[in-house]
Amino acid sequence: MPSAIKSITPFYNNDSAVPPPFPTMLTDQLELFGRTSNSKSSGLLADEVLTPAHTLSSKKVHVSEAQVRSQKSALAPEFTAHSASSTPSNSSEEERAGSSDDKSTSSMQSAEALKIPKPPGEPGHPGRGGYTLETTLDWNQKAYSKFKKHMHALINEHLDTTKCLSAQDPALLKVVRQKAVDKFPDLEDYSNCWPVNDIIMMRLKYTSSRARRQETKMAAGKRRLSN
Numbered sequence: 001m002p003s004a005i006k007s008i009t010p011f012y013n014n015d016s017a018v019p020p021p022f023p024t025m026l027t028d029q030l031e032l033f034g035r036t037s038n039s040k041s042s043g044l045l046a047d048e049v050l051t052p053a054h055t056l057s058s059k060k061v062h063v064s065e066a067q068v069r070s071q072k073s074a075l076a077p078e079f080t081a082h083s084a085s086s087t088p089s090n091s092s093e094e095e096r097a098g099s100s101d102d103k104s105t106s107s108m109q110s111a112e113a114l115k116i117p118k119p120p121g122e123p124g125h126p127g128r129g130g131y132t133l134e135t136t137l138d139w140n141q142k143a144y145s146k147f148k149k150h151m152h153a154l155i156n157e158h159l160d161t162t163k164c165l166s167a168q169d170p171a172l173l174k175v176v177r178q179k180a181v182d183k184f185p186d187l188e189d190y191s192n193c194w195p196v197n198d199i200i201m202m203r204l205k206y207t208s209s210r211a212r213r214q215e216t217k218m219a220a221g222k223r224r225l226s227n
Helices: 027-035 043-047 053-113 133-137 139-160 170-183 185-188 191-226
Strands: none
Touching: 133 191, 139 170, 139 191, 170 185, 170 191, 185 191
């Protein structure tokens, strides 16, 4: 004979109308399954305190400003030291440049002192405290004649032979001196290239006086013709 089926209630107490408490579950599970009308909300959600957004932003701003101030304070001494060290470097460079200029000037002066100095007096006036250029140079006859001829050609080409040395263009005088040194490099052994200056002065003195004499003769001839 088959036994009778007896239904068993799932609750532990059939007489009680209150269901058993929920087992321990996560908050997401409670939200998923829902809560009964008489169940209480979890204490985790009620006790959680969220920090306001403006408080977090103010903290971030405060921290960033502090970091900026700390970075500025850390960089300021380095920048000051760099700017302070720039002045000694510039002064040292100026000192080196000045010392190099002094050395070059002193070397030029010492090199000039080793050159042959100009004799006292004027050339072409040996009986009046001067000297004769050819005798003073003590060159051989052929070398001196070649030098004199070349100088006369340069004077006629670049200078005004009707005027004396003081009335000449300084730039043209420099050209004549440079061309003379290029042709006769030994002239650099003489201080301020005085043989070139002497022969220019003597040549222009002669040509300018001759031009004046010719002008005087021409003026006298015109007066005679007018009379």
